[in-house]
Amino acid sequence: MPIVAVLLLWSLLLAQPAARVQSQAFDVRGAARGVQPGEVVRLTIDTATRFETLAVEAFGVEFQPYRVSDTRWQVLIGIDLDVAPGRHVVSFVGTHPPETFLTTRTLIVEPKEFRTRRLTVEPQYVEPPPDVADRIVREAERLNAIWASRTPERLWVEPFVRPVPDPPNSAFGSRSIYNNVPRSPHGGTDFLSPTGRPVRSPNHGRVVLAEDLYFTGGTVVVDHGLGLVSLFAHLSAISVRPGTVVAPGDELGRVGATGRVTGPHLHWTVRLNGTRVDPLSLVEVSTMPDTAATPGLLP
Ligand SMILES: [Zn+2]
Known part of the structure; x- marks a missing residue:
């Protein structure tokens, strides 16, 4: 304010x-x-x-x-x-x-400081053909509506858990250059997971989207309530449907290489009341005790 x-x-x-x-x-x-x-x-x-x-x-x-x-x-x-x-x-x-x-x-x-990463992907993901322009706009509008939604009840409980056991291989917030063309910063965390690895829900929630999207490929979005939402991208298979109520550890789908990718991995985005935050920050904070003197928090 x-x-x-x-x-x-x-x-x-x-x-x-x-x-x-x-x-x-x-x-x-x-x-x-x-x-x-x-x-x-x-x-x-x-x-x-x-x-x-x-x-x-x-x-x-x-x-x-x-x-x-x-x-x-x-x-x-x-x-x-x-x-x-x-x-x-x-x-x-x-x-x-x-x-x-x-x-x-x-x-x-x-x-x-955020790193810059240079990636090479299929050309249609950098300069999409005209016949998918409408689809891209529609999908962006649907995702924006989900980020703006505020489910009034809290479905999640602490702690949040990682969706796959594999290490993250790409930092949140990296400035991304695809085929020498700058695109929006990387709004999630990527995990170095093989194709077929089960993707597990990091917490309780309700599935609000489960389908193939142009840039994110096989996509599942879980609403955890109170404006906290997770998106999982590039899936090779989807095991849930819109409306499915999920608990921590429930399988949402399988890791794949669909959409704008260089190879198989899991991409996890978290939006908190619309803000773009690092999913690994959410995981870590959810296991932390409070401290009286939080650095950066002043009376
Ligand atoms: Zn990613």
Whole structure:
């Protein structure tokens, strides 16, 4: 939220006799691998009273907190690839009718250097033939609608697990140059998996897409709830259908080399309230304890 908006919100709250601006009503701790573009930060918010609702906003994005106990909430915050390094305000608005409580914290986002990778793929994936132009636009619109969806209930539980046992072989966020043509940065993590390797769901969720797409080939998208979504690409076989409810470890399909690829591997994308974050950051943060002094999180 821009500073001006925060100040405006504060003045609005102060103008109402019932509203309280009380930072001491909140204790915020965090867990993160780092505070950089592409990272997930989990915040734990302890409150003095039982809030009926809590809203959390950062980088102009509303993230969905969930209740852990009467006076404890948690929220996963995604630092998108394009977030500029520097100080960013995280705002918290809690309600305990008739009172409203507000506080802010500052997140200091450190810069991150992303590698550049050069790949050679079949030409139709760099300069697609005109007859697939409509298909590409339609598929992009469908995926954008999924990234924008906000299933109100949380289906996932900690921890998130890796979908395959193989090592990752390509970094999240790499600047990608296909056949000497720059394309959007790599918005996921690739695993060096052989064709046929079962791809297992990293957590609970509901399948919202299971079909062949132009760039991502055999594709399965799992909605974990509260704006957290996983996409698995380049599959050689798909074992689920839209609507299938999955649990951690359930088979979603098999690794393949379909779509825009140089060879067999598994591509895993995670979107958190639309932000592009590293799936491995989600996996690591989901097993981390909170620390009182989270680097980069200031009062
Ligand atoms: Zn990939």
